[in-house]
Amino acid sequence: MISCTEFILAYNEIFNYLHEKHGKEAVVDLWKYISDEFLQNLDELVAKKGIQGMKEYWSRTLEEEGADYEIKATEDEFVIEMYKCPSVGILRRTKHIKVYPYYCEHCKVLYSRVVEKYGFDYNLEIIDTNAGRCRLTIRKKR
Amino acid sequence: MSVHKDFHGALSCCLEYIYKKYGEKELDMCLRQIARNVYKPLIESLKTRGLAALEEHWRRIFTIEDGEFDLRYDGDVLVLNVKKCPAIWHMRERGYRIFEKFCEHCRIVNDEICKAAGYNSSVDYDQDAGSCTQKFWRRREG
Numbered sequence: 001m002i003s004c005t006e007f008i009l010a011y012n013e014i015f016n017y018l019h020e021k022h023g024k025e026a027v028v029d030l031w032k033y034i035s036d037e038f039l040q041n042l043d044e045l046v047a048k049k050g051i052q053g054m055k056e057y058w059s060r061t062l063e064e065e066g067a068d069y070e071i072k073a074t075e076d077e078f079v080i081e082m083y084k085c086p087s088v089g090i091l092r093r094t095k096h097i098k099v100y101p102y103y104c105e106h107c108k109v110l111y112s113r114v115v116e117k118y119g120f121d122y123n124l125e126i127i128d129t130n131a132g133r134c135r136l137t138i139r140k141k142r
Numbered sequence: 143m144s145v146h147k148d149f150h151g152a153l154s155c156c157l158e159y160i161y162k163k164y165g166e167k168e169l170d171m172c173l174r175q176i177a178r179n180v181y182k183p184l185i186e187s188l189k190t191r192g193l194a195a196l197e198e199h200w201r202r203i204f205t206i207e208d209g210e211f212d213l214r215y216d217g218d219v220l221v222l223n224v225k226k227c228p229a230i231w232h233m234r235e236r237g238y239r240i241f242e243k244f245c246e247h248c249r250i251v252n253d254e255i256c257k258a259a260g261y262n263s264s265v266d267y268d269q270d271a272g273s274c275t276q277k278f279w280r281r282r283e284g
Contacts (some may be wrong), residue, residue, distance in 0.1 A: 001231055001248055003203040007149035009180040014156050014178075017172045022164075030159050038238070064146035076143070091279040096182045 008090045015100040024102065030062070031109035039114050046118050054115070054138060062086075070137045080136040088132030104129050147208060150229040151238035158241035166243075173247055177254035188259035193220040196278055222276040230272035245269045252276060271284070 002010050019028040045053030059079060062069050068084035071076045080109045091099045104126050112122040127133040161169045178185070187195035197213055202220050204211045212227035233240050249265040256263040262281050267274035 001203070001207075001224075001227065002153060002180075003207060004145050004147050004229075005203065005206060006180060007153055010176050011149075011156065013176045013179050014160070014172060018160075019173050021168070021270060029163075030156065033159045034155050036154055037158075037244040041236075045186065061146060064144050064148075066144060067179060072173060097179055 008087045011087075012091055012097065012100050012103060015103065015106075016098060018095055019100065019102075027100075028105075028109060031106050032113065035110045037114040039110065041113070043117075046115055046120075050118070051075070051105070051138070051140075054078045067076060076135075076140045078138040081134065082134045082136070085132030087127065092132070094132065104134065107134070111136075113136050126129065147207070147228065147232040148236065148238075149231050151236065153229075153242050153247075153266065154233060154238065154241045157244065157247060158239075161241070161243060169243075169246075173208040173250040174254040176260060177251040181201050181251070185255055185258045188255070188261060192280070193261075193278060196220055200253070216277075218279055220278040222278075224274045227274065230269065234272070240267075240269070245274065248255055248276065252278070256281075 015027050018030060029065075042054075042057045045057050047053075049056065051073050055071060055078065058071060059083070062071075062080075066084040067082065067086045068081070070081040072079040072081070085104075088104070091097065091103065108124045112124075115122050115138050119141050121141055123137045123139075125135045125137070127135060154155035156249070157169060157173075159174055184195065184199055187199075193215075198219055200213060204224070209224060209228040211222060211224045214221050214223075230240065232242070245265070245267040248267065249263075250264060252263040255261075256278060260281050262279055264277045265274055266276075
């Protein structure tokens, strides 16, 4: 069994494999598939509860992953201030693997497809890929 | 230690995508690349320390993931008996779709790790039951 504790390394290697064999577009297509086929739990929470649903979803997943982060949620805006992304931390600490250079972009594709359907703008600012620092801002469209 | 078991569902989704889009052979090649690169330290440890390295590996991850399992030696063969696979059970509990060939990843990844270290392996699984028996033994020369 590939343990869930080893998933990030396997995920990264799948990206490397697809990119080497079929190009970056194949990796982006995989991300779209994951978004459409696997993120139903986020989809349902956003559909039912909007920003509150986003808060529920990311609070649970980021806690389980052991992230160093802060969430700010208002009526119109949801922000994740990521200080240390746990996935990036694993990739940087694991010296024997080759980090997929576009790894952080998966967050742009996966989540934007879900929230934009429900009338939100999605913006992911990748601040420092080595430190795993980024800022996700989701705003209700005016 | 907190673990994010939803990653099993994400892995299942990735494997399903590769199988549907590129076929069984590509899925096999991708899993073998994961085995060689992600599990490089385990391969090295298996080469130098023998089956004790695998025994420790399985005990650690199945304990972290709260799986029901036992490990024993049948002569020179290490036998891992998984009574309740944490991946299958978690995906089922969360209502995730499980890729029809999900358990094949264990057989292929084990095979590649063992081959690289001079060992053989077998996996006899029942995906519906979420159980399997995995065996590992040193390859005989000649």
